[in-house]
Amino acid sequence: MKTSVVFSAFLSLLSLASTGSAHGHHHHHHGTSKAAAAPVTVKPPQVFKNVNLVHIVSLEKNYVKESINVVIENIDKEAQSDYLVPFTNEQLSLLGGLEVRDRKNAESGPFVVEPMEIESFGPNQYVRIRLPTPLAPGAQQTLGITYYLLNAYKPLPASIKQEDQQFLSYSFSAYCPSVYITSKQKTEVKFASTNIPDYTKLPGSGDVKEFPQKQGSKLVYGPFDEKPAGALKPVQVRFEFNKPVIHVSKLERDIEVSHWGGNVAFEERYDMEHRGANLTSLFNRVKWQQQQYYNPVTHALKEMKFPLRVGSADPYYTDVIGNVSTSRFRSNKREALLEIKPRYPLFGGWKYPFTIGWNSDAKNFLRKTATGGFVLNVPFLEGPKQPEGVEYEQVVVRLILPEGAENVKWTTGIPKSSISEAGVQIHKTFLDTIGRTALIIKGRNLVDDFRDRDLTVTYDYPMSAVLRKPLVVFSSSMAVFVSLWLLSLVNLKFTSKK
Amino acid sequence: MSADSLERLAGAGKGDSTRTMLRVIILLLVAGAAVSSRLFSVIRFESIIHEFDPWFNFRATKYLVANGFYKFWDWFDDRTWHPLGRVTGGTLYPGLMVTSGVIYHALRALSIPVDIRNVCVLLAPAFSGLTAYAAYLLTNEMTPSSSAGLLAAIFMGIAPGYISRSVAGSYDNEAIAIFLLVFTFYLWIKALKLGSMLWGALCALFYGYMVASWGGYAFITCLLPLHAFVLICMGRYSTRLYVSYTTWYALGTLASMQIPFVGFLPVKTSEHMPALGIFGFLQLLAFLDYVRSAIPSRQFQTFLWVFAGSIFGVGLIGLVVATSAGYIAPWSGRFYSLWDTGYAKIHIPIIASVSEHQPTAWPAFFFDLNMLIWLLPAGVYLCYQKLADEHVFVIVYALFGSYFAGVMVRLMLTLTPVVCVAAAIALSTILNTYLKAKSPVPEEHMVDESTDGASKKAAKSGLKASSKPFIGIYATFSKVTIVGAMTAYLLLFVAHCTWVTSNAYSSPSVVLASRMPDGSQHIIDDYREAYQWLRQNTKEDAKIMSWWDYGYQIGGMADRPTLVDNNTWNNTHIATVGKAMASREEVSYPIMRQHEVDYILVVFGGLLGYSGDDINKFLWMVRIAEGIWPDEVKEREFFTPRGEYRVDAGATDTMKNSLMYKMSYHNYNNLFPPGQAQDRVRGVRLPDDGGPVLNSIEEAFTSENWIIRIYKVKDLDNLGRDHASASAFERGLKKKKVIKKKGPRVLRVD
Numbered sequence A: 001m002k003t004s005v006v007f008s009a010f011l012s013l014l015s016l017a018s019t020g021s022a023h024g025h026h027h028h029h030h031g032t033s034k035a036a037a038a039p040v041t042v043k044p045p046q047v048f049k050n051v052n053l054v055h056i057v058s059l060e061k062n063y064v065k066e067s068i069n070v071v072i073e074n075i076d077k078e079a080q081s082d083y084l085v086p087f088t089n090e091q092l093s094l095l096g097g098l099e100v101r102d103r104k105n106a107e108s109g110p111f112v113v114e115p116m117e118i119e120s121f122g123p124n125q126y127v128r129i130r131l132p133t134p135l136a137p138g139a140q141q142t143l144g145i146t147y148y149l150l151n152a153y154k155p156l157p158a159s160i161k162q163e164d165q166q167f168l169s170y171s172f173s174a175y176c177p178s179v180y181i182t183s184k185q186k187t188e189v190k191f192a193s194t195n196i197p198d199y200t201k202l203p204g205s206g207d208v209k210e211f212p213q214k215q216g217s218k219l220v221y222g223p224f225d226e227k228p229a230g231a232l233k234p235v236q237v238r239f240e241f242n243k244p245v246i247h248v249s250k251l252e253r254d255i256e257v258s259h260w261g262g263n264v265a266f267e268e269r270y271d272m273e274h275r276g277a278n279l280t281s282l283f284n285r286v287k288w289q290q291q292q293y294y295n296p297v298t299h300a301l302k303e304m305k306f307p308l309r310v311g312s313a314d315p316y317y318t319d320v321i322g323n324v325s326t327s328r329f330r331s332n333k334r335e336a337l338l339e340i341k342p343r344y345p346l347f348g349g350w351k352y353p354f355t356i357g358w359n360s361d362a363k364n365f366l367r368k369t370a371t372g373g374f375v376l377n378v379p380f381l382e383g384p385k386q387p388e389g390v391e392y393e394q395v396v397v398r399l400i401l402p403e404g405a406e407n408v409k410w411t412t413g414i415p416k417s418s419i420s421e422a423g424v425q426i427h428k429t430f431l432d433t434i435g436r437t438a439l440i441i442k443g444r445n446l447v448d449d450f451r452d453r454d455l456t457v458t459y460d461y462p463m464s465a466v467l468r469k470p471l472v473v474f475s476s477s478m479a480v481f482v483s484l485w486l487l488s489l490v491n492l493k494f495t496s497k498k
Numbered sequence B: 001m002s003a004d005s006l007e008r009l010a011g012a013g014k015g016d017s018t019r020t021m022l023r024v025i026i027l028l029l030v031a032g033a034a035v036s037s038r039l040f041s042v043i044r045f046e047s048i049i050h051e052f053d054p055w056f057n058f059r060a061t062k063y064l065v066a067n068g069f070y071k072f073w074d075w076f077d078d079r080t081w082h083p084l085g086r087v088t089g090g091t092l093y094p095g096l097m098v099t100s101g102v103i104y105h106a107l108r109a110l111s112i113p114v115d116i117r118n119v120c121v122l123l124a125p126a127f128s129g130l131t132a133y134a135a136y137l138l139t140n141e142m143t144p145s146s147s148a149g150l151l152a153a154i155f156m157g158i159a160p161g162y163i164s165r166s167v168a169g170s171y172d173n174e175a176i177a178i179f180l181l182v183f184t185f186y187l188w189i190k191a192l193k194l195g196s197m198l199w200g201a202l203c204a205l206f207y208g209y210m211v212a213s214w215g216g217y218a219f220i221t222c223l224l225p226l227h228a229f230v231l232i233c234m235g236r237y238s239t240r241l242y243v244s245y246t247t248w249y250a251l252g253t254l255a256s257m258q259i260p261f262v263g264f265l266p267v268k269t270s271e272h273m274p275a276l277g278i279f280g281f282l283q284l285l286a287f288l289d290y291v292r293s294a295i296p297s298r299q300f301q302t303f304l305w306v307f308a309g310s311i312f313g314v315g316l317i318g319l320v321v322a323t324s325a326g327y328i329a330p331w332s333g334r335f336y337s338l339w340d341t342g343y344a345k346i347h348i349p350i351i352a353s354v355s356e357h358q359p360t361a362w363p364a365f366f367f368d369l370n371m372l373i374w375l376l377p378a379g380v381y382l383c384y385q386k387l388a389d390e391h392v393f394v395i396v397y398a399l400f401g402s403y404f405a406g407v408m409v410r411l412m413l414t415l416t417p418v419v420c421v422a423a424a425i426a427l428s429t430i431l432n433t434y435l436k437a438k439s440p441v442p443e444e445h446m447v448d449e450s451t452d453g454a455s456k457k458a459a460k461s462g463l464k465a466s467s468k469p470f471i472g473i474y475a476t477f478s479k480v481t482i483v484g485a486m487t488a489y490l491l492l493f494v495a496h497c498t499w500v501t502s503n504a505y506s507s508p509s510v511v512l513a514s515r516m517p518d519g520s521q522h523i524i525d526d527y528r529e530a531y532q533w534l535r536q537n538t539k540e541d542a543k544i545m546s547w548w549d550y551g552y553q554i555g556g557m558a559d560r561p562t563l564v565d566n567n568t569w570n571n572t573h574i575a576t577v578g579k580a581m582a583s584r585e586e587v588s589y590p591i592m593r594q595h596e597v598d599y600i601l602v603v604f605g606g607l608l609g610y611s612g613d614d615i616n617k618f619l620w621m622v623r624i625a626e627g628i629w630p631d632e633v634k635e636r637e638f639f640t641p642r643g644e645y646r647v648d649a650g651a652t653d654t655m656k657n658s659l660m661y662k663m664s665y666h667n668y669n670n671l672f673p674p675g676q677a678q679d680r681v682r683g684v685r686l687p688d689d690g691g692p693v694l695n696s697i698e699e700a701f702t703s704e705n706w707i708i709r710i711y712k713v714k715d716l717d718n719l720g721r722d723h724a725s726a727s728a729f730e731r732g733l734k735k736k737k738v739i740k741k742k743g744p745r746v747l748r749v750d
Helices: A002-017 A089-094 A285-294 A448-452 A463-489 B003-010 B016-036 B040-044 B053-067 B069-073 B095-109 B116-142 B146-158 B174-194 B197-213 B217-233 B239-256 B270-294 B297-325 B333-339 B343-347 B362-369 B372-386 B389-407 B409-434 B442-451 B453-461 B476-504 B526-537 B548-558 B571-582 B585-594 B614-628 B653-657 B659-665 B723-739
Strands: A048-059 A064-074 A080-088 A095-102 A112-116 A124-135 A140-149 A167-173 A185-191 A213-215 A218-224 A234-240 A246-258 A263-274 A304-308 A313-319 A327-331 A336-340 A354-361 A366-368 A374-379 A391-403 A406-412 A419-427 A436-447 A454-460 B512-515 B521-524 B543-545 B597-603 B697-702 B708-713
Touching (some): A064 A080, A080 A089, A089 A095, A089 A124, A095 A436, A124 A140, A185 A234, A285 B697, A304 A354, A313 A327, A336 A354, A374 A391, A391 A454, A406 A419, A436 A448, B016 B116, B016 B146, B053 B116, B069 B095, B095 B116, B095 B174, B095 B197, B116 B174, B116 B409, B146 B409, B146 B476, B217 B239, B217 B270, B239 B270, B362 B372, B372 B389, B372 B409, B389 B409, B526 B548, B526 B697, B571 B585, B571 B614, B571 B659, B585 B708, B585 B723, B653 B659, B659 B708
Parallel strands (some): A048 A185, A246 A391, B543 B597
Antiparallel strands (some): A048 A064, A064 A140, A080 A124, A167 A234, A185 A218, A213 A218, A374 A454, A391 A436, B512 B521
């Protein structure tokens, strides 16, 4: 309740500031709603100070992982619970998996994070972090903010030869963007290789002559002294990334639970493309075959490995024109590994949509509760495990429960900010009469770091629903037989039988 | 166990209902055998559409399912025959697609989630079960013994001659057409026997369905009138014939005219004239019949001659005039080639280039029909013995069918049903004779004969064939030998059918199978690799030029517009592609620009030893192109002075400069150590001159085993140079570039 009071206080502050605005405003008082106030130009309230900030930009995979570890201090006179983080509009559309934790208290769960949709707040959008307990004036807290940015690289040069190395570039600010004053900060940039041919150099401070400092496959900008709120210093780095830049624009993941069959069937449909550098001249098979022989490291995607849950069986790998024979499945007591190769090596700008699926025994995922309900625990995301990582722009998980399942509730370890939509629908298949209950959860901007996060669903499945199908099938076939028998009694002939 | 139940056990198979039950079970088993013997390719490979034409049918079915019937009916396909397009809805037989569509929607309505591909793949096996049943019905009309029908059913179910066109995945018109053919014949016989209008109408209905399904309907259109004509000539004109034929003809012709592709052909083309002629002839006969009953016989004689003569004369003149005036189309080329097997080779290379239009080799009969082919004459002979109207049908069908099967490999299909029926009649007669456990008692027979003396005399005075000698087998040894031999033949037949189906007819041809050194199966999937690449990585409307064989597959799998495809309706367009392939780059490039070609696809088997590649088909391209441009493309120039077709160092300049040759061997020698480049199909070493140089097109994709090679047509040069000098300049520049050291790249920071 307290947070809500603070929230509305904050809103009224904003609306007071926007005296010139003719817009009326209204707001809801429950915590999850979004504010709709429309101030014109206003600086977010300067209630915090970043005492010490370490910004780690990890460019090791084909998505950007940024983490900001910051010690914040309340410099206001009142206790504060809303800490704002700025993102550009562009960043916000690429942003995913935003999570904030207390660095000092690993036990506490992730904080509530929500975007603030304030219309004309300048070029930036703000994300509000709600501290679980308001920070008293003068008190400090250490936040660990992590998030991912998809689609953030630009290949430079944009097109290369088949056997060339691939370089990517990434632009960011050497000063961590913040709405508060930052006393001390540094930015570390991590790379997958030590080959970083170009990066923006900044004048150093203190005993360091020039930023950044290069430490192996790492660049460090800073430490910098105090910077005002909103201070930016755009820098660009260009680095070798001789791996595929795999981007899944859409993953549809169907999980079908069968109580009668004791089976959970998985099917995943990938819209995959390579977002790396394109080829200057088109594909040359001779060169490719020679390259495979002499130097197998390439920026083309040749193979993907899907570590499935132990006990997975009957895998299939198809695409729009049928089965793809270049796959291997190794299954034993310790692992179930599906290795697939695309039909052709995937180069920059090329696409390869495909489908995989497999079955698993229901008892690996499903258990019955004491009250008679069921609990299903499946990974939210499986997908390939690649050294270079995989990013998912859109993930649609469709959990198809048995016909007549009701009272569906779900929780997931995926950050709330990455779930865009969820709802229950009806899915009709295999002689259904009323259709199956299908839980559909849409996620956006996820990466393969979330492979181990679960989706837990509880539901009730009454006995009447279990028996519905056999009864319906039996009675309808009986009805067909009886009506056929009745029809056979009708005499269609003109003459009576002799 | 009581004595009563024992008795019942012993009597099993004797009661009427038990027999019916047994028949139903046997027919179900036959259907099961027919379906399962067609599933080799699904088990070995996957549920996939086979070969070439089925890919079009599949694509059309998907269009039908997605867009509904009316859209399908009006479908103008702008993704084939670029830039002409094809009025697909009006130039196909919709029966197959509509059948699959109905099955698909029916299953969906029962909420059984079935993939349209699986419906299409399994349609042919499912219909083969029905065909077996139809063969059972047809044979039962010929002989009172239902064992013949059951034998015919199993023969029909597993005869390779029919399996060749109906394995799972072979989604072609024949898949349902053979069932419709046999069933229409059954209904015709039924109608003829009963003189029933209802059965005649049913026959017309299924005839209509057949017309909607397959161009081979003309076989029925010709066979039924022929049967009627033979019957009339035998003096067997009857009101039964009149009723059944006229009902069938009138309703059937109307039904067939509903198909846009057929339209007015039934009254306009020569193929359909016999049916119309017999229809008219029957009217005359009926009229004469009426006149004969009305006037005295002498006047009738005169009347008959005058009337018949004048009608014949008027009819003939009418036909000649109508044909020369163009109202009735003369025989089409494909029909000429039915009479003269050499016709197509000389006049229409495009028909001759299709392997299934070749004359049948003799071993093919044994390969496709095994022992049935030597049972056929026996069955026909037995039909002569009885010679009722329906037996005349079998005889006529057997003669007609075997002629056509000898002319065109493909028509083996229409022969198969009658072979199965006749063989079943023959075999069941043998088995019925030899399987009787009880020996006949001669005395009984003698007594029979003596008491029946009067009839015996009458028989003797009649034809020899009509006096039936007493048949009976006395010796157990001969019984055992014959039955044993027949059983052995039947078992061999089954083994042969399984072997042929498994080895000859179950390859999807889109996917090739080979063995790894350790004996495991290795799939060579180059076609789909390349098609998928095209589908994913080229523009949605990128035009693909390839030889017409691959048109349907590109449309179906790569989903890209093509210039020509397997529906070879426009010879000139095909010849244009042939010319582009057979000419030098400077000639081909303008042709490709005019047709907005973006990519060219060639099939090259040199690396793998895959013999069905484009270099081996190349002469057909040359011939077809020569047919249109005899001055520009000359077949002779592709042969060496000694008349050899060579691709190695001894190849002619025309050959070496042709686009097809260049595309096939471009960059190929780089795969081998210098001077070692080998073409494994032709078994020759390629010249060591650095390989052909391409100026106006560039390699875009080559599949893993080099079977498919795709080239991109270059755009016009930016500086207005011709491609040869532009690429020569580029090659020169490249050499310089290697020497020139580039300075370190500087990143621009703004």
